[in-house]
Amino acid sequence: MTAELLEFALWYMFPAAIFIFIAGATYRLLRYVFLFRRGAYVHRKTSAGHKVSGLIWTFLRSSIFSARWNVPEVVGGLIALHVLGLILLVFLLAHHVAYLSYLFPPYSILWPLALPLNPVSSYLAYTTPQGVVTEVESIWGPLTIVLNGDVLTTIALIGIVYKMVEKVYHKLRGAPHVRWGDLTIWPLLFTIVITGLLAAHHVFPSIETYRFILGLHIASAALFLALMPFTKLFHFVWNFWYGKLHEWYDLVVKRGA
């Protein structure tokens, strides 16, 4: 039964999640295409330098503003959860690079940036099912003291716990912008990260339990991926980039602000 979950998650759930993700993302993006209306605009003429500096400021301003007025959100939400926690972990942890390279071979180009699980060495070794040991030297060198799976997972967990507490706190205070979906997505993310940590460290000695925990990790990640286009999680893929670039066009390019 436990082994079945791993097999099911690996070979059925994850590919299905990728399909749902692509279909959902296409649907989301098409809505923007269909609502697009070409307008007649009288732009303010500004220099290229103004537009470039405006672009940089568009991306930086909100973070700088938040750093002054909402330090916990910047530390917990932006730095711990997004930058250090999820982005580096999801895309560069050696285990993930191996799996994603299997699904999408060109991804293996990122092997030199792969992060080891622990801080002992930047020299990565992993074993394929055929028993071949492959070794990769990542570029991080002494930085692996910080840039490793254990440290980044701990930081990500701190970020997730912060967001869970923050959402519950605001929900209890009756803030309208916190909806029930917000309260369910964070436990899901927590499950993904904690099962990943437990599996990577083989915390439970029996092979069945290990396979179950790993299966749970992949299954919950697949669920997360499938939900992404239909929830606010899509901000990472689309909304952040679209929103900021549109803001830049609207305020800087069009109006010259």
Add this chain to the structure above:
Amino acid sequence: MTVAIRIPVLTAPELHYLEACIGCAACAASCPYFYVSEEYSPVDKAEAARRILRTKYTFAGRILGPLVGAKRPSEKDLDRLLDIAYRCTGCGSCYETCTVGIYSGGLVFRLREMLTSVNRAPALLQKLSEMETSGGYYEALKEKWQKLVEETGRLGVKVGAKTEVLLMVTGADLLVGFETVVNALKVLKHLGVDVAIPERPLGIRPPAGYLIGDTSSVKKILEDIVGYIEKISPKTVILLDGSYVYKYLRFEASAILGKKPGFEVKHIVELLYDYAKAGVLKLGKVEEKVTWHDPCYLSRWGGVKKEPRALLASAAEFVEAPKKYGEVACTGGGGGVAMLHGKQFELYNSIARVDPSQQGEFLKKLSADFEKAISRRINELKATGAKTVITACWDCIYSINTGAQLSGVELRAVHIVDFIAKALGIS
């Protein structure tokens, strides 16, 4: 029992505003009304609009309704929604401080539109919007207009003639800034500008429909104004009001009307800057410490920032106010809020003539909140040590003067044209 609210057709960016909020509330501290009450943070005000919009624009909202935050309002919700909708000035500060580029104010103004569709708009603004499109304000402003025409005769300014520059005079200019209009004409004549005024006031404060989300009224008055100006065919149209009037005439009109107008639109501060840069406008030094207050619609929404600063730095001891809440700190009076307060209400109501007791509770609470909101900006301006605040929007001038009076702070807000006229010794 839900009310038959009309849900607007959203644009692609508005779809983004609807569905992309991650609830980080980074925008909260940027809003002048957040300091009145946390319930007025942009993220929560926009959520009130999102709840309604989700019932049409999201699958989950259509199927699961309130479970996913999608609900059409009932009659008993409307008073509360009206309060929320009019605690926003459209300043755009939440836009710049949003981590994913959402303009929450845009959704709040859509909420105004939805409320107007069920006859829930401040009576004064509703009446102004109606009068503007029907032309019913010409008669009400006749006396003031006649007085202005007499002044133009004295100054040698043409009326309704083809000139290089047309000074667009609105009803608000006449009601709130009559002296400023006269000073503007004096300054332009002093500079040798070939200037005229139209044959009638162009709108009350066009497009007044924007304030209540009446999109058909907005289009109609813009068609009227642009059509009239194109007939006179000046090269440049100059505005005195750096409020949403500037934003709409300069940037939005072409998109709404679907064609670029045959004239350029400038705020008078841009024209004066051009003349100063060309060496035509030479200002005498006024022995005064002054600061500049950026009207949101002129600076954030209009890109006019360096021009007033350059003019003031050349004419007086110029000091910048601390920017504690983003690039532009809103007074809390824009987007029609200050028009519903005290003396300004009386001025606009002198032509609209609505019963002030109508929506009395709503107006009383709004006025109290506006008075709290403005105190924040007054503290920033006070920190400059300047006694004179120069700005370029009727709402900003009124808000600062009202706030200073309420706070007992020695500050006086004046329009930049009045200051320039003084610096030239011609006011």
